[in-house]
Amino acid sequence: MQENTPIYLDYAATNPLDREILSKMMMVSTHYGNPSSIHKIGKNAKTRLERARELIADNIMTDPNEIVFTSGATESNNTVLESVSRAHKNAHIITTKLEHKSILETLEQDKNIEFSFVDTDSEGLINIDDLKSKIKDNTKLVTIHYVNNETGTIQPVKEIGELLKDTDVLFHVDAAQALGHVPLVMSELDVDYMSISGHKIGAPKGIGLLYIKNGSKLNPLMYGGEQERGRRAGTENLIYAHAISVGVRKAVRDFDERSTTEQRLKELFLSELDSLGVPYELNASKKVSPHIVNIYLPFVTTDIMLTRLDLKDVYVSGGSACNAGTVQPSHMITEMYDEKRANQSIRVSLNYMTTEDEIKGAAQVFSEIFESLK
Ligand SMILES: Cc1ncc(COP(=O)(O)O)c(C=O)c1O
Numbered sequence: 001m002q003e004n005t006p007i008y009l010d011y012a013a014t015n016p017l018d019r020e021i022l023s024k025m026m027m028v029s030t031h032y033g034n035p036s037s038i039h040k041i042g043k044n045a046k047t048r049l050e051r052a053r054e055l056i057a058d059n060i061m062t063d064p065n066e067i068v069f070t071s072g073a074t075e076s077n078n079t080v081l082e083s084v085s086r087a088h089k090n091a092h093i094i095t096t097k098l099e100h101k102s103i104l105e106t107l108e109q110d111k112n113i114e115f116s117f118v119d120t121d122s123e124g125l126i127n128i129d130d131l132k133s134k135i136k137d138n139t140k141l142v143t144i145h146y147v148n149n150e151t152g153t154i155q156p157v158k159e160i161g162e163l164l165k166d167t168d169v170l171f172h173v174d175a176a177q178a179l180g181h182v183p184l185v186m187s188e189l190d191v192d193y194m195s196i197s198g199h200k201i202g203a204p205k206g207i208g209l210l211y212i213k214n215g216s217k218l219n220p221l222m223y224g225g226e227q228e229r230g231r232r233a234g235t236e237n238l239i240y241a242h243a244i245s246v247g248v249r250k251a252v253r254d255f256d257e258r259s260t261t262e263q264r265l266k267e268l269f270l271s272e273l274d275s276l277g278v279p280y281e282l283n284a285s286k287k288v289s290p291h292i293v294n295i296y297l298p299f300v301t302t303d304i305m306l307t308r309l310d311l312k313d314v315y316v317s318g319g320s321a322c323n324a325g326t327v328q329p330s331h332m333i334t335e336m337y338d339e340k341r342a343n344q345s346i347r348v349s350l351n352y353m354t355t356e357d358e359i360k361g362a363a364q365v366f367s368e369i370f371e372s373l374k
Contacts, residue, residue: 004313007358007365011200012149012177012292012349013317018202021246025204028242035236036227049238052245056209059252061187063214068228069241072208073176074102075221076195077143079210079232080172081106083219084141085113091140092116094131097335098124098148100174104331114138123284124153124336128163141170146184146194147177150332150347151284152292154182161190170216176200176208180251180258180351181289192216198240201247207240209248258352262290265350265359269293272363278370283333283345294333294347299373301343303327312365318346 008016033045050064057064070076081103084091093115095103107115119130126144142164144155157173164171172193178184180201186194193216198207210232212218218231225233251258270293273280283294297305302318306327309316319330319342329342348362 005361006313006315007362009314009316009348009350009354009358009362011351011354012152012347014199014205015202015351017204018247018250020250021202021243024246025239025243029239031238035238036225045238049236049241052238052241055245056248059248060211061185062211065229066186066211066214068210068212068218068231069236069244070195070208070210070232071206072199073100073174073195073197074208076193076208076210077102077172077174078106079218079221080141080143080193080195081110081113082221083217084170085110086219087217088138088140090114090138092136092138094118094134094139094142096120096126096144098151098153098332099143099145100149100176103143103145103174118144120336122336123286124148124151124332125287126155126160128156128159131160132163135167135169139169141172143172143174145177146173146175147182147289147292148284148332149177150292150330151294151336152177152289152349153284154178154287154289157191158189165190177289177292179248180255181262181291182259183255184252186211193218196244196248198244198247201244201251203243203247204240207237207244209244254352259290261352262350262354265354265356266290266293268356269348269350269359269363272360273366276363276367276370278363278366283336283341291351292347292349294345296333296337296341296345298344299370302329302346303343305346305369308369309365312368314362314365316346316348316362 031045031048033041035046035049053064053067056067097117116134119127146157147154170192173191174195176197192213194211196209199205220231222233279298280295319327329339333342333345
């Protein structure tokens with residue numbers, strides 16, 4: 001069988017481990033002390049942990065005290081929702097139907113939470129007036145993603161923050177897909193909580209951040225330790241803390257270059273499809289992060305397309321994997337359009353490391369599949 005060079009275009013799912021991050025991890029790996037121990041080895045680990053926190057805070061313009069290390073955006077999201085639930089009886093939370101499952105399923109399972117969905121349009125953008133109208137006396141939190149993980153739609157987080165600023169309603173942003181792709185300066189956003197994921201920026205899986213604005217309360221999700229100023233129990237992972245700190249620094253430092261490259265590559269991909277005559281429609285096109293393109297393919301189902309691409313070593317995604325190893329249609333595309341369209345849509349996600357050859361090669365494979373199905 002002919003060997004193809006693999007083309008990975010699933011960066012919104014995860015990123016490979018960045019080499020510079022790996023060498024930083026190796027460097028700090030000798031500091032094995034427990035940051036909570038009071039002897040010199042522990043204190044040394046604690047100092048280094050705080051250095052990682054400071055690097056993150058400097059890069060996203062916050063106070064280090066506002067940064068908590070978690071195991072990922074899933075934990076950060078769960079922590080915020082459960083914090084609000086524990087603080088109030090029947091807390092009302094406003095969100096969208098286009099959130100990651102770590103928001104939606106947490107809301108569904110917590111019987112103490114009442115939640116409402118704010119309207120979104122065909123691009124997946126929230127309607128601010130509808131958000132205003134859904135705020136009630138018992139509304140305690142609005143939780144909305146920054147960049148949609150399937151369509152790349154960028155929500156107006158600055159505007160939402162301004163709307164909620166002078167109210168008692170807290171604002172949480174799931175920014176797992178945002179860092180490195182769209183501008184992220186905390187001091188410019190009126191946000192109480194923000195979730196960040198390490199493996200989307202070149203750090204390993206299993207590390208994330210929760211930004212908690214000074215003065216905004218947080219009830220921990222887990223108990224049993226005073227680590228992270230009582231906000232996240234459990235011995236801190238110094239190596240991973242450094243990994244994510246380097247990931248954040250690089251994502252912020254190289255933001256302009258990365259996002260420009262991604263936008264150019266995305267446009268190249270679409271123009272290649274056009275010139276090869278592959279029919280498609282964009283599932284979101286106006287305010288979209290440069291690293292994600294979600295397209296409807298009228299000539300094939302998601303399942304068949306993913307299998308055919310996989311056979312040619314082109315790796316993209318569509319919907320969410322289910323236990324049987326097949327794909328369930330995306331709940332987001334279903335919400336924005338309908339299930340039929342969701343069953344014929346795929347997500348291509350790239351990053352600054354993607355090459356033009358990979359983009360052209362992937363478009364060529366799309367074209368071959370299209371021609372073979374004619
Ligand atoms: C929008 C969004 N939120 C949350 C998560 C979960 O992040 P993690 O894998 O760090 O738990 C993801 C991961 O794909 C995501 O895209």
